Amino acid sequence: MAKQQQNAISPARDKNFPEWYQQVVRASDMAENSEVRGCMVIKPWGYGLWEQIQAQLDVMFKETGHKNAYFPLLIPVSYLEKEATHVEGFATECAVVTHHRLELQDGKMVPAGKLSEPYVIRPTSETIIGAAFARWVQSYRDLPLLINQWANVMRWEMRPRLFLRTAEFLWQEGHTAHETPEQAMEETCKMHGVYEEFLREHLAIPVIPGEKTEGERFPGALNTFTVEAMVQDRKAIQAGTSHFLGQNFSKAAGIDFEGREGKREFAWTTSWGVSTRLIGTLIMAHGDDDGLIIPPRVAPTQVVILPIIPKEEVREEVLAACHQLEEKLRAESAWNAPLRVEVDERDLGGGVKNWEWIKKGVPVRIEIGPRDLEKGSVAVTRRDGGHRDKSFIASDEAVAQMAETLLSIQSNLLERALAFREEHTKELQSAEEFYAFFTPQNSGQPEIHGGFALGHWGGTAEEEEALQKESKVTIRCIPSDPELRGESGVCVITGKPAEGRVVFAKAY
RNA sequence: CGGGGCGUAGCUCAGCUUGGUUAGAGUGCCUGGUUUGGGACCAGGAGGCCGAAGGUUCGAAUCCUUUCGCCCCGACCA
Numbered sequence: 001m002a003k004q005q006q007n008a009i010s011p012a013r014d015k016n017f018p019e020w021y022q023q024v025v026r027a028s029d030m031a032e033n034s035e036v037r038g039c040m041v042i043k044p045w046g047y048g049l050w051e052q053i054q055a056q057l058d059v060m061f062k063e064t065g066h067k068n069a070y071f072p073l074l075i076p077v078s079y080l081e082k083e084a085t086h087v088e089g090f091a092t093e094c095a096v097v098t099h100h101r102l103e104l105q106d107g108k109m110v111p112a113g114k115l116s117e118p119y120v121i122r123p124t125s126e127t128i129i130g131a132a133f134a135r136w137v138q139s140y141r142d143l144p145l146l147i148n149q150w151a152n153v154m155r156w157e158m159r160p161r162l163f164l165r166t167a168e169f170l171w172q173e174g175h176t177a178h179e180t181p182e183q184a185m186e187e188t189c190k191m192h193g194v195y196e197e198f199l200r201e202h203l204a205i206p207v208i209p210g211e212k213t214e215g216e217r218f219p220g221a222l223n224t225f226t227v228e229a230m231v232q233d234r235k236a237i238q239a240g241t242s243h244f245l246g247q248n249f250s251k252a253a254g255i256d257f258e259g260r261e262g263k264r265e266f267a268w269t270t271s272w273g274v275s276t277r278l279i280g281t282l283i284m285a286h287g288d289d290d291g292l293i294i295p296p297r298v299a300p301t302q303v304v305i306l307p308i309i310p311k312e313e314v315r316e317e318v319l320a321a322c323h324q325l326e327e328k329l330r331a332e333s334a335w336n337a338p339l340r341v342e343v344d345e346r347d348l349g350g351g352v353k354n355w356e357w358i359k360k361g362v363p364v365r366i367e368i369g370p371r372d373l374e375k376g377s378v379a380v381t382r383r384d385g386g387h388r389d390k391s392f393i394a395s396d397e398a399v400a401q402m403a404e405t406l407l408s409i410q411s412n413l414l415e416r417a418l419a420f421r422e423e424h425t426k427e428l429q430s431a432e433e434f435y436a437f438f439t440p441q442n443s444g445q446p447e448i449h450g451g452f453a454l455g456h457w458g459g460t461a462e463e464e465e466a467l468q469k470e471s472k473v474t475i476r477c478i479p480s481d482p483e484l485r486g487e488s489g490v491c492v493i494t495g496k497p498a499e500g501r502v503v504f505a506k507a508y
Numbered sequence: 509c510g511g512g513g514c515g516u517a518g519c520u521c522a523g524c525u526u527g528g529u530u531a532g533a534g535u536g537c538c539u540g541g542u543u544u545g546g547g548a549c550c551a552g553g554a555g556g557c558c559g560a561a562g563g564u565u566c567g568a569a570u571c572c573u574u575u576c577g578c579c580c581c582g583a584c585c586a
Binding site: 008033037089090092093124155157158159165212216217218219221224226238241243273308309310311348349351352354355356358367369370371372379387388390 | 509543544545546547548577578580583584585586
């Protein structure tokens with residue numbers, strides 16, 4: 001059957017972005033929906049990506065003085081109740097464990113052994129880690145306490161979507177306690193900076209760092225900092241958050257210590273996290289109509305070698321050449337790590353294998369066939385170029401250039417994403433401009449429209465909520481960059497005086 | 509929780525309005541052969557008690573009732 005379609009993914013991004021997204025996840029073989037409502041099965045290619053993200057972030061956390069630890073999955077309900085805003089924020093999405101035994105009744109297993117106090121499956125661990133911190137902190141000499149946990153959490157979301165919003169997801173949560181508010185704030189900002197750098201340098205996703213408005217804050221936090229990315233339907237996605245919790249949680253959990261002056265004081269705490277949502281962000285930021293494109297720095301496999309075996313007689317020879325190349329490439333390194341290379345020996349015909357790897361978004365494909373053996377050449381194809389753009393180069397040259405090629409793909413992806421964001425970021429002066437920017441032509445089935453809008457905001461929390469209800473536009477952040485923030489002016493929506501500009505966008 | 513839609517082969521779905529042998533297609537899978545530098549072809553084969561329970565009927569994937577689950581749009585969502 002002749003191939004009819006030009007691109008691997010249907011529909012194209014500009015036809016139906018949400019559907020495109022689902023198709024990319026499926027075609028890349030990263031994850032699938034499971035039989036458990038809202039919970040995904042992360043398959044090897046997706047989990048491999050998460051492992052890279054995890055390993056590279058972990059290095060950054062360690063470099064900034066943090067240590068990993070692990071806390072219970074189950075949290076006594078009473079812990080959550082200790083912080084009023086916090087419990088309010090999470091109450092509606094908690095999965096609750098009420099029993100500890102099953103009994104067979106009429107052929108069915110029914111819960112028995114009711115717990116005197118129910119547990120929730122952690123939606124986040126501030127409270128239970130706080131309880132541990134309360135035991136660990138006695139003196140100002142025990143501070144700062146810098147802990148990170150890699151874990152799964154559960155939030156009973158109403159509308160799950162693979163990677164973007166699932167009931168169970170994987171994440172990392174940093175929890176720290178400090179002697180002074182200044183130190184806690186410094187920590188909050190430091191990790192905010194780590195996220196910004198990680199997104200930009202590792203995932204090739206440019207973000208706008210900034211502070212959340214009151215209404216968008218983490219339940220119980222005094223300040224929430226966010227890094228906001230734009231994806232290809234021009235919506236914003238919160239990619240990582242860092243919270244300054246003040247003394248709210250230390251008071252709730254009793255994290256107090258004897259200070260330098262001999263007085264009893266409550267610690268100042270922070271928390272910060274990123275999740276498997278980063279994978280969803282990456283898909284939507286870089287993918288194209290042929291599927292996923294993974295930035296080389298985090299790709300589970302950076303280079304795949306595809307043997308071309310037209311005749312059985314050449315099989316051994318071709319495979320030997322492939323493995324030889326594999327060895328040579330593995331001796332090279334990029335970003336201080338050996339190249340991650342794989343030979344795909346599966347006996348599949350035609351371009352099937354090639355297309356699979358295109359859809360998986362592997363950064364570089366190398367084909368080796370009998371003709372190459374004669375000439376000592378290989379065919380190299382970059383995922384960020386046209387999928388027929390092969391360069392035939394000498395095998396040794398390919399080895400020598402590979403690290404540079406990967407760096408080049410990485411920076412190309414970042415530049416592309418940055419150019420896209422700039423193209424769809426607009427400065428607004430008036431409410432008319434605001435509505436012109438954010439109103440789709442076709443309200444029934446909105447086309448891709450809008451983007452990031454920079455404009456002055458001087459409204460109240462209530463006015464912000466009303467704006468969101470009416471236009472679906474939210475204030476993504478108050479940007480940290482003074483240039484984006486700008487001078488004081490007049491609020492584009494309310495006409496009231498405004499300290500500076502904010503980033504408006506529709507969001508995931 | 510409101511509005512809409514859907515449960516039939518691993519996957520995507522047709523068949524149902526108008527009940528009638530052994531329930532279909534494409535794709536995927538297995539076997540053999542021809543192929544192989546961009547999604548190949550031929551032949552053969554395996555795979556489904558039609559989401560579940562009850563009812564109507566000589567006869568139910570199809571009609572009726574109940575129930576469970578999923579998807580989409582809202583509401584909700586650090």
